[in-house]
Amino acid sequence: MSHKINIEICETQDDVALLAAGKITTLVRNNPQSILGLSTGATPIPTYEEIIRAHRKNAVSFAEACTFNLDEYWGLGSDHPQSYRQFMNSRLFDHIDIPLWNTHLLNGKAASPQLECQSFEASILARGGIDLWLLGIGVNGHIAFNEPGSPVSSRTRLVELSKDSIKANSRFFDSVDQVPQYAISVGVATILEARTILLLATGNNKANAVARALSDPPGSDCPASFLQSHPDCTFIVDRSVGSRIETHH
Numbered sequence: 001m002s003h004k005i006n007i008e009i010c011e012t013q014d015d016v017a018l019l020a021a022g023k024i025t026t027l028v029r030n031n032p033q034s035i036l037g038l039s040t041g042a043t044p045i046p047t048y049e050e051i052i053r054a055h056r057k058n059a060v061s062f063a064e065a066c067t068f069n070l071d072e073y074w075g076l077g078s079d080h081p082q083s084y085r086q087f088m089n090s091r092l093f094d095h096i097d098i099p100l101w102n103t104h105l106l107n108g109k110a111a112s113p114q115l116e117c118q119s120f121e122a123s124i125l126a127r128g129g130i131d132l133w134l135l136g137i138g139v140n141g142h143i144a145f146n147e148p149g150s151p152v153s154s155r156t157r158l159v160e161l162s163k164d165s166i167k168a169n170s171r172f173f174d175s176v177d178q179v180p181q182y183a184i185s186v187g188v189a190t191i192l193e194a195r196t197i198l199l200l201a202t203g204n205n206k207a208n209a210v211a212r213a214l215s216d217p218p219g220s221d222c223p224a225s226f227l228q229s230h231p232d233c234t235f236i237v238d239r240s241v242g243s244r245i246e247t248h249h
């Protein structure tokens, strides 16, 4: 096994959240002006709850921190209940002391997706790059909405969602027809430029994607496998994913 990915196997999903939140709050305590990359989906919710708990205990302040999110559905405005902006506000930002103007999400209704994507990348660069990007992984091995087929050189752009992603995300909508078919998403290259990467995976249905990310030759078939080249990448997984990795290696 030649990859450099660190693997932390926790017993439960709650343990994953505690460990991930601990890493993030330690980073922000050491550098209050940290630039955080964040993600949406079911996986990071317990981690956000732990971060909120730590903040309420006065253990960490986000008053000077800055965040960027991986992606946003194309066609949903920031006030749409299923937009990732609303998710981030209600799951994290509304409960900590981060100023909303210092939280950056792509605009799913921008007049020009190209300009929106360029300006998002420029803002990340202007802030000196991402210190830590918190990622999930799709059942098909995607990271952000870099679906299978995404090249390692990809940058922020308009992307078409795969059938797998539309199906997986339909649980957040009333019906599958309501899931947007496009998104704007940072690219694989954008993610790989972060100084530290933390990928969380919990539940049986992620075991196969994680095993592939760790053992497939890096390639577009499983975009998460590109993380093998990152010098500081850690996967934090629960036992249901961990057992699968252990039997693989």
Ligand code: PGA
Binding pocket: 040, 041, 042, 043, 044, 135, 136, 137, 138, 139, 142, 143, 144
């Ligand atoms: P999930 O999504 O946390 O809702 O499973 C993760 C992802 O698609 O990256």
